[in-house]
Amino acid sequence: MVLAADVPFPPSVEDFFLPSIVPWGAHDSYWFTKITALVWLTSAILIVFFLTAYRKPQLVPTKSQWLAESIYGFVRNNISIEMIGPRGVRFAPYLTTLFCFILLNNFYGIVPFIQISPNSHIAFPAMLAIISYIVFISAGIRHHGFVKYFKMSLVPPAPWFILPLLIPIEFFSTFMVRPFSLAIRLFANMFAGHMLLLVFTLGGFAMLSANLWLLPVSIVSWLMTIALTFLEFLVIVLQAYVFTVLTASYVQGALAEGH
């Protein structure tokens, strides 16, 4: 049991900036840290898994082929086709990759010894949101034509004299709030989850090192950490699902026929 005199409590944003690995121990250098290594690990796992699972597909699937097909089937049937319609099959590969990437990255938040999710740095959700943004806009432009798509999405059915009031709102809500909210939703959930786990874990140690009689309270704190880890697992899966479902919903909105 750690009885260090000073436990780093309360945890702060600085705890999310991990020490640099290459170059070792450099200050203010964040190019290659544990976070970077985790993202590379995710990419490697996904690429290797899906490639080897489908290398020699059998009619009666092997275990990894069954797993890969289940994941793809789940995303294709329940997200792509449910949200976009039969045309959604074209988007299923992107949505599956998105879902798996976010899920695996989020999952590192509760794996022992890793316990930080790259998605708790705004950069990764931001890039994913930008990619989804480009996907739904280009889907709309490709389907409707450039001018017609923007006319359809920016001009609501309203009498002409109210339009100047409504068009800024439409523009803001369709082209600015969407990517922003996608990124922030994922980032905030992962950041807050990690922060909660830090508070309860470090709080237990801090209370213990302040006064040994607080041991029962420390134990309660650590039990809360365990309970919160289960909640965090729920949040991990849910956030990956929500990101993917919302992307599919935006694509559906872009492909929908006019009103």
Next chain:
Amino acid sequence: MTGQQPPDKPTGGDGPDPPDMGMGMTAVTYLLAGMLVWGGIGWLVDHWVGTRGIFAGIGAVVGIGSGVYLIVRRLGA
């Protein structure tokens, strides 16, 4: 889940449009966006004219009203 059949018309073609699941989120977004956009424009006018906050307030109210109108028009009362 591999037991699930792929849909009947896998490529191209337009089935019946799936129900719009984003409706609730869209409604909230319109309200918020209306308030923010026109409140922001009102705040800019305030800044330019020098008053303390009246235009931001008017802008926010106008924004909420327009948001409600948009919801009624786009999502069908």
